[in-house]
Amino acid sequence: MTSLSTAGLLDVESIKADFPILSRTVRDGRKLVYLDSGATSQKPRQVLDAEREFYEQHNSAVHRGAHQLAEEATDAYESARQRIAAFVGAPASELVFTRNATESINLVAYAFSNATDKARQGVALPESTQRFVIGPGDEVLVTEMEHHANLVPWQELCLKTGATLRWLGLTDEGRLDLEGLTSLLTERTKVVSVVHQSNILGTINPVHEIARAAHAVGALVVVDACQSVPHMPLNVNDLGADLVAWSGHKMLGPTGIGCLWGRAEVLDSMPPFLTGGSMIETVFMEGSTYAPPPQRFEAGVPMAAQAIGLAAAVDYLQAIGMPAIAAHEHALTQDVVAGLAEIPGVRIIGPANTVDRGSAVSFVVDGVHPHDVGQILDSLGIAVRVGHHCAWPVCRRYGVPATTRATFYLYNGLDDVTALTDGIHEVRRFWGVS
Amino acid sequence: MQVEALYQEIILDHYKRPHGRGLREPFNTEVHHVNPTCGDEITLRVLISGFGDDMVIEDVSYESQGCSISQASASVMFDLVAGETVDDALRAQEEFLHVMHSRGEAEPDEEILGDAVAFEGVSKYPARVKCALLGWMALKDAVAQAAAAHEEELD
């Protein structure tokens, strides 16, 4: 479909042609420069077509009914599961569809609180489920660079169960302070949940190393891979984690679908989160038994069209190749980091080099609030995100109220980096700080 | 650049040289409001005197952190409501709220809003409306609390 140039860059023009939205203009005829893929990515025609084709040809309630459309819809949905699972090196039986990464992480946090509630009620739990029962004296370990989606559910779990939340701090450079790891990990640690690539700092964390240390004390390891699955080759088995969560909409897929991968025996030991139709095995008035994973975690009529759209997104990414996409983004990141370093009064919040770093680049412009930076960029057609990026503690850690963040994907080119740096010069001129 | 319609001279002036800024004594009530989407914050105090229709805002003082729109809006608000009756201040608050939610369709009442009419352009940028409202929502909250406490003292 596309080829790598000598500089490690993809043929962005031919990729862009697949994304209808990228040819529109904004704010009085400005060419759109979309640098907000970290919030959500744009969708290629192939994904939109897959959804449309499903609705036009096969739409029916998945796993319910025996008519032809029901069969086709169920096949399409399960084939989507198989392709998406294969994309991260997993069998279909280990992939649960959720609404988004937020729901995936909540599903795991609720496995703990539901198991704990049942244990408190004296409900007999299988041996393997006992590890999900936590209480005072037990600990949950996260990091200070978590997205709120991988922080608030654990805070809630601790409030409900009496467990204690602990976190790994950050270095001034924008990386995890791993020195604290050995003292923070003890036999009290029941679950460790870490982000693979920070959505605000861009830092790529040594998840494998953390997982190994966490497993040594018997903790369950959860990884928030929202910003890594879309951007780099990733095999869940190589991460060393027990559970991995991510969203479809950040990887060219539709909104409304997320993923949770779990090692078979881990998923099998987890109690359900949402309950109702489709997740049961048998139902009597007196009580019910539940289906094996992944169905146990997919109550209700599922988001079939979105799963099919996400599978088309995976096909699209694979046709280009994840190593090529990672190399492309790496080249862009190099350019952005160097470009920003040249502008006076601009400071990157996060690693200022490209070592173990993805393409999410946050920065502040001295003397201009991020909102006012973003507004001027917007007037030039450049879409960036401003604010705390759902990682408020990170802003506090680095003493800034908010940041401006540019994020890049396979459809961004070096011209987009130039648009950004030119735009920042315009920001400084407008606000009189140059 | 269209964005100049948003960043009016008056707004930029208030942003660079805010009026009434700093927390002062005495005061009846202090409130703290945040804009959860961007983290902007304001701490605002009001001092009121008198009763009923004659209840007057003697002083509004504030300390805030945020973008140009939120900072300038608090400054303009100070000019408009300090020394005015609570009724007039709340009328201005309501009018400002109405204009902010109008998507550029309202005809702001300059009699009531004074310099705050300059924020009309903000209403065309829905993501910035909350910035302009931060100080005003804090004011409404503080005045309501102060008035309730004040009336109670009378009983």
Ligand SMILES: Cc1ncc(COP(=O)(O)O)c(C=O)c1O
């Ligand atoms: C690192 C990270 N974790 C979690 C999330 C939550 O994803 P979603 O909002 O799709 O559930 C996001 C994105 O918003 C993210 O960037």
